[in-house]
Amino acid sequence: MRVMWKWLRACGIGVLLMAMASLPALASAAVTQVDFEAAKSDAVAFLDGHTEELASVADAIWSYAELGFQEFKSSDVLKRLLEKYGFKVEMGVAGMPTAMVATWGSGGPVIGFTGEYDALPGLSQKAVPYKEPVVEGAPGHGCGHNLLGTTGAASAIALKHAMEKHGISGTVKFFGCPAEESGSAKIFMAREGIFDGTDVVLDNHPANKFEAESGVHTSALMLLRITFTGKSAHAGSAPWDGVSALDAANIMGVAVEYLREHLYFTNRIHYIIQEGGAWPNIVPDKVVVMAYVRDTDDRLPETYKKFENCVKAGALASGCSYDVQVIKAYHQKHSNDALAKLIYKNMEQIGLPEWAEEEQSFAKEVQKNMGKDQTGLPDKLIFTPPPAVFTGGGSTDVGEISLVAPVATLRTPCWPKGIPGHSWGVVAVGSTSIGHKGMLIGAKVLTSTAVDLIADPEQLKKVKDEFGELSERIPYQPYVPKEVGPELDMFESEMAKWRPLMEPHYVEPKL
Ligand SMILES: [Zn+2]
Ligand SMILES: [Zn+2]
Incomplete structure (x- = not known):
């Protein structure tokens, strides 16, 4: 009435x-x-009314700090949260136990939100503005995925609340995507058709700014494990009997360094020697190199071929055999322009968090201790258009979603300005009111954007038409061969080592 x-x-x-x-x-x-503006207000009010509960979920995930594909407790907290608010949750999608799809509603439009919840090795850190680990050497949420996952789930729940209250029909989905930093679950979720039929995917990532981004800003990527096999021998008394796998790796490295000059500037190649031999007086018969090869979607296959030639050169010159295993590979992220603009419009409506003085002081202390300018917390709204020239850079497995559904990312203002991702400073603010406020603002913007898409079919059509053009230009074709699946045990032993030491510091959610 x-x-x-x-x-x-x-x-x-x-x-x-x-x-x-x-x-x-x-x-x-x-x-x-339907009064869609009232629906938006109700979604925002719902989020404001559930701040404490949502913050406790983010803090619990922060304290668990589970590595890729080991996010059993973290995914369970999000599952419980979503179930509490009426979502049907399917765990273990695409063959990954910690991957999930939560669904509410029926029919179209189908609006999806993403969530990640994996931590990074070695970044354990207390919620203090100086470097001090909770457990020395243990994992920590250095990319803010505790906030990311909760933002996505909170957005889905708030949207459902508003739709139910205002009799709006449609389907809301939350895609819980594990192992973003390592195994990249989204590759396998996309390949299994998990995102198919979703009209729009709204993605988020904590950041040192408040930003909507359009176009292509990330590289396509391949993660490779290269194993050289030689023959061991006494390095002093009979080196001529040995075939050194380390020689192969070194020659590969030299070849790569020469190759760089002649690759197009969009490439990035970086590698480590993960296993380099057992002892200097033994000719190493096994060496394992982990390498990233990045480039644009169209150049990556060619760049990879050239890289593989360097591997072959190392093997040939040293007399070793070699094996290249593709662990993961995904595309550049093609952010939908119409969707990014709509996100920005809602950023303008919602505005920045109101930062308290103590929060600014905390942020400045972090900045001081990281050698950055003491400029405090994010204070402006940014819309980043497509780059005039793509010059290369980092990667995200959201790229894989961008070829199967329209997607755009909101960067939520959760970190002090200038603080880089994958650092102790990010972990430090991740369970404070700074992170919580950024998370809440993020959920408000994403939910409001979703309401706009439902309210205005023309807007939704614009987003989908743009995606249709992209699909024609770059049809989705996974880089990973069919036989390659997610490497689920990647961090199993590492996590088993840390869990008992971290358990005393776990924080349980107020669900
Ligand atoms: Zn990261
Ligand atoms: Zn991240």
Whole structure:
């Protein structure tokens, strides 16, 4: 009735009197009207009313700090949160135990939100503005994924609340995507068709700024494990009997360094020797190199071939055999321009968090201790258009989603300005009110954007048409061969080592 009254009021009394003769028809039309602005306000109010609960979920995940594919406790907290608010949660999607799809509603449009919840090795850190680990050497949330996952889930829940309250039909999904930093679950979720049928995917990532980004800003990527196999021998008394796998790796490295000069500037190649031999007086018969090869979508296959030639050169010159294993590979992220603009419009409506003085002081202390300018917390709204020239850079497995559904990312203002990702400074603010405020603002913007998409089918069509053009230009074709699956045990032993030491510091969510 409230909706109907608002609508009648909006019509004006003159119109109302003129329509008196056909009142039954008017009434039935009015009942179907939805006040989408009120729906937005209700979603925002819902988030404000659940701040404590949502913050406790983010803090719990922060304290668990589980590495890729080991996010058993973290995914369980999000599952419980989503179930509490009426979502049907399917765990273990695409063959990954910590991957999930939570669904509410039926029919179209289908709006999806992403969430990640994996931590990074070695970045354990207390919520203090100076470097001090909770457990020395243990994992920590250095990319803010505790906030990322909770932002996505909170957005889905708030949207569902508003849709239910205002009789809006459609489907809301939350995609829980594990191991972003390592195994990149989204590759396998996309390949298994998990995102198919989703009209729009709204992504978020904590950042040192408040930003919506359009176009292509990330590289396509391949993660490779290269194993050289030689023959061991006494390095002093009979080196001529040995075939050194380390020689192969070194020659590979030299070849790569020469190759760089002749690669297009969009490439990035970096590698480490993960296993370099057992002892200097033994000719190493096994050496393992881990390498990233990055480039644009169109150049990556060619760049990879050239890199592989360097591997072959190392093997040939040293007399070793070699094996190259593709662990993961994904595309550049093609952010939907129409969607990014809509996100930005909602950033303008919602605005920045109101930072308290203590929060600014905390942020400045972190900045001071990291050798950065003491400029405090994010204080402006940024819309980043597509780059005039793509010059290369980092990567995200959201790239894989961007070729199967329209997607854009909101960067949520959770970190002090200038603080880089994958640092102790990010972990330090990740369970404070700074991170919580950024998370809440993020959920408000994403939920409001979703309401706009439902309210205006033309807007949704624009987003989908743009995606249609992209699909024609770059049809989705996974880089990973069919036989390659997620490496689920990548961090199993590492996590098993840390869990008992971290358990005393776990914080449980207030669910
Ligand atoms: Zn990261
Ligand atoms: Zn991240």
